[in-house]
Amino acid sequence: MTTTTTHPAIILIAGHWLGAWAWDDVLEHLETDHSRALAMTLPGLDGDDPERAARTLDDQVGAILDVFAHLSVSEDQPAIIVAHSGANFPVSIVLDRHPELVHRVVWVDSGPVATGSVFAPDLPEEVKEVPLPPLDVLAQRASLDGLSAEVLERFQTRAVPEPGPVLRQRIELTNDARHEVRTTLVCCSIPSAQMLELARAGHAMFAEVVKIEHLDVIDLPTGHWPMWSRPRDLATAIQSAATLPR
Helix, strand or coil, X not given: CCCCCCCCCEEEECCCCCCHHHHHHHHXXXXXXXXXXXXXXXXXXXXXXXXXXXXXXXXXXXXXXXXXXXXXXXXXXXXXXXXXXXXXXXXXXXXXXXXXXXEEEEEECCCCCCCCCCCCCCCCCCCCEECCCCHHHHHHHCCCCCCCHHHHHHHHHHCCCEEHHHHHCCCCCCCHHHHHCCEEEEECCCCHXXXXXXXXXXXXXXXXXXXXXXXXXXXXXXXXXXXXXXXXXXXXXXXXXXXXXX
């Protein structure tokens, strides 16, 4: 039986090394029916899964679609997907395969991926997984602004190594209807003006942004993990996006 509701399902997906737990602080502030807001752990990022290092992007896409089914997502009741950082790879595939099931995608310091993309094309086949790097190395790749010592310790303690197959898999996207899905960019470590300028200049990381037909932008200045540095403000941004018209 399809659930009738005025609130679309909200599915929160964190990036590399993170599970559903990363969204705990945001969910506390998200003013919506929590039975329709669900943070998920992608396959490969469950530390209790003995086969997790072998999980693929296809496994992750399948898991997202399973959550759609669990929440009775349909073309009449499409979902809102909130995708942080490296979750953009499986979510881009979902948008390509089932754009009709997505009311809006909210990219959190992230954005859509172009066809043919590979996150780590040079990662050797013998590398089974990639753990969270030391914080000094991580800080050279992404901003840690706003994260307390306590949060950083929790990050290091709870992080799960990223499966090698996920990082090496090339994605193929064929459905231009993915560009029609209404989109909100929550810009944190890079201001929206700079990101849009890079997109218009054809920067590989942002090139897909110029193809989006219905785009809203929210600036939330902080580091790359706003679910910890500014959880209340991120929840407000998500709630704002969720109430925009279809």
